[in-house]
Amino acid sequence: MSVQTRKQREIELREKLILDAAERMLLERGYLGLNMDRVAEAVDYSKGTVYQHFTCKEDLIAALLVRTITVREGLFARAALFRGRPRERLMAVGVADQLFSKVYPEHDRIERVIKVESIWDKASVDRRTQFMQRDHNCLNIITGIIRDAVAHGDLTFREGLSDRSLAFGLWSMAIGARLIITHGLGEEVTGVAVPEETQMANYQVFLDGYGWQPLSTQWDYDGVLERIRAEVFADDLANIHPA
Numbered sequence: 473m474s475v476q477t478r479k480q481r482e483i484e485l486r487e488k489l490i491l492d493a494a495e496r497m498l499l500e501r502g503y504l505g506l507n508m509d510r511v512a513e514a515v516d517y518s519k520g521t522v523y524q525h526f527t528c529k530e531d532l533i534a535a536l537l538v539r540t541i542t543v544r545e546g547l548f549a550r551a552a553l554f555r556g557r558p559r560e561r562l563m564a565v566g567v568a569d570q571l572f573s574k575v576y577p578e579h580d581r582i583e584r585v586i587k588v589e590s591i592w593d594k595a596s597v598d599r600r601t602q603f604m605q606r607d608h609n610c611l612n613i614i615t616g617i618i619r620d621a622v623a624h625g626d627l628t629f630r631e632g633l634s635d636r637s638l639a640f641g642l643w644s645m646a647i648g649a650r651l652i653i654t655h656g657l658g659e660e661v662t663g664v665a666v667p668e669e670t671q672m673a674n675y676q677v678f679l680d681g682y683g684w685q686p687l688s689t690q691w692d693y694d695g696v697l698e699r700i701r702a703e704v705f706a707d708d709l710a711n712i713h714p715a
Contacts, residue, residue, distance in 0.1 A: 502585075537583055567704070
């Protein structure tokens with residue numbers, strides 16, 4: 473049993489080294505500059521060893537996305553356990569998403585590369601399935617909190633709206649904000665000095681529009697944000713912004 477465990481650790485370490493090298497190469501040289509020969513040379517393994525882990529370079533890129541989105545799923549799951557009303561827990565997920573963007577600013581760039589149809593289709597079915605499942609899990613966490621709000625009487629949908637439409641709106645806002653921030657569009661372009669704060673403020677206006685109680689005019693959500701950052705993500709934030 474101990475031999476198998478040690479072997480598994482060796483396999484995982486080798487895979488991490490390959491992924492790290494591929495990520496550096498992709499970000500520095502782009503899709504065309506990434507190939508399996510160069511990756512093998514960078515990690516000092518044979519190309520055959522690299523192919524034991526990944527079927528092609530597109531599979532490597534998909535594996536990079538699976539690795540990072542697994543982290544996002546974990547952050548979302550932790551956020552959903554925040555002690556508070558459903559709207560407060562949803563805010564915690566918003567903090568988790570912002571934290572993820574700071575830790576993995578390259579995620580959206582890599583995702584844009586592989587989501588080109590001709591590239592995505594070359595990745596292994598298993599890898600694509602893993603990514604889509606984890607992405608789906610993240611959205612389900614958001615939808616689950618929304619349904620909790622309905623069950624607790626904090627939220628009632630008008631005709632034509634639903635938990636999915638609300639989740640879609642929030643997801644769209646999050647993706648848009650990440651793209652703007654990761655593109656480095658500063659205040660001179662956006663007119664916004666602190667985009668993360670503005671993003672949170674826009675969430676509040678959006679949720680108020682749905683009538684999600686307590687409304688932002690009735691609750692100290694700034695205080696809630698402080699609690700979230702202190703109780704759920706203090707260590708993570710300290711690693712990004714060391715004292």
